[in-house]
Amino acid sequence: MKIFINEKNVIVNEKDTAFEVRDFVKKDADIVVVNGFIIREDVELKENDRITLIIRGEIPNEEELEASLVSRHTPGVHERVKKACVGIAGLGGLGSNVAISLARIGIGKLLLVDFDVVEPSNLNRQQYFIKHIGMKKTEALADVLKNINPFVEVERKDLYLDESNIEDCFKEADIVVEAFDDPKCKANLVNTLLSKFPEKYIVAASGMAGYFSNNTIQTKRKLDKFYLVGDDTSEAALGCGLMAPRVAIAANHQANTVLRIILEEYEI
Template sequence: MKAIDYFCERDPDAFPLWQKATVGIAGAGGLGSNCAIMLARAGIGKLIVADFDKVSLSNLNRQSFNIDQVGMPKTDALKMNIRMINPFIQLQMHDLRLTPNNIPSLFKDVDVMIEAFDKDSQKLMLIETWFKHHPKIPLICASGLAGYGRSEEIKIQHEGSFYIVGDQSSRLKDGISPIAPRVMIVAAMQANLSLEIIAGKDK
């Protein structure tokens, strides 16, 4: 298979910019796995993805993994899944726990950073670390995606290089995980926004 055949019918203005771009994704769960796959399909040149977790059965309600990948590191499983879709994308996968110490160097060369964590404390850790070290690189976060329905409540808020996608109100009920469609809507909006930013079309 040739790249010229694979990458046919692409936007002549935006696609070359996406091919040159690197997107960082912190977390390879519901948000991260879905977001990474969409960006691979769209033709982003390189992804840097980090997650310490392994695929579990309970992930399959929303995360882009398969039954036969249960027990594998999420970064390995995601790499396999992306490779089956786009053999040309560069992938830098890190099977590790992200901390304020390793985030600045792991993601220093990204054009856009995507926060794809599950826990609110982890989200805040990334935001504080990011604006301390890379305040000019756009950071796209997610907040408020629990439950189902109410698609129209999911919105994007924006201040400088900080973007946050979600409804800003839906909280998880104890013991109930997010559900595929709303997680994937938010992941899609994060991916879509990063394409827009890289193409220079964001406001």
């Protein structure tokens, strides 16, 4: 019977159990994940089951690390996610959070686009650290991502996006995430992408400032391949700043929408 142990194809006996396999392959493993779920009682394995064996606190080798990173996924997800290329336009509160969530699920390639540097006020909502102040955001975020999932391919583009370069910049991306602060830049990017790449999916955001209700942030399918996240009203303004909790909620709406598109789950 064929199963996968730490993502390697292995032949085992019919009716072998997860704990029997653990005791034979990696007896000291104290975490056993079967098909995305940590088990605490033994189960009989079936054809094509996926089992990951982890020793708590041990730094795994490269092969085991990638297997561990995806061990909690729903079976069948990783193979499809790893083939996807996602472009992120803007690496601030939205873009940096989206990138981290996608890296954690094992996205194949991230195309990171921003012209700016990390400055101290960014740290209230963006996924950078004090050591990154003054660095290009593309460089700083690539540094963060490699310490989360070194198996994600990262391409950096340090540039200001406008009509002259948007098409060339995102020609390889399957999905583009709009993550700008400025409404004019948002509109320019989305309109250009819709015009130049009618086949690409776009996931944009508008309205996540302040500390209003979590539940006002929603994902809407505005067009066949255009999704918009946010509450449509709470833009950053005098007396209404951008803060980590709601920005991260919106960003993870975007990240989950990207994941659903990759998995061909298009409805909201």
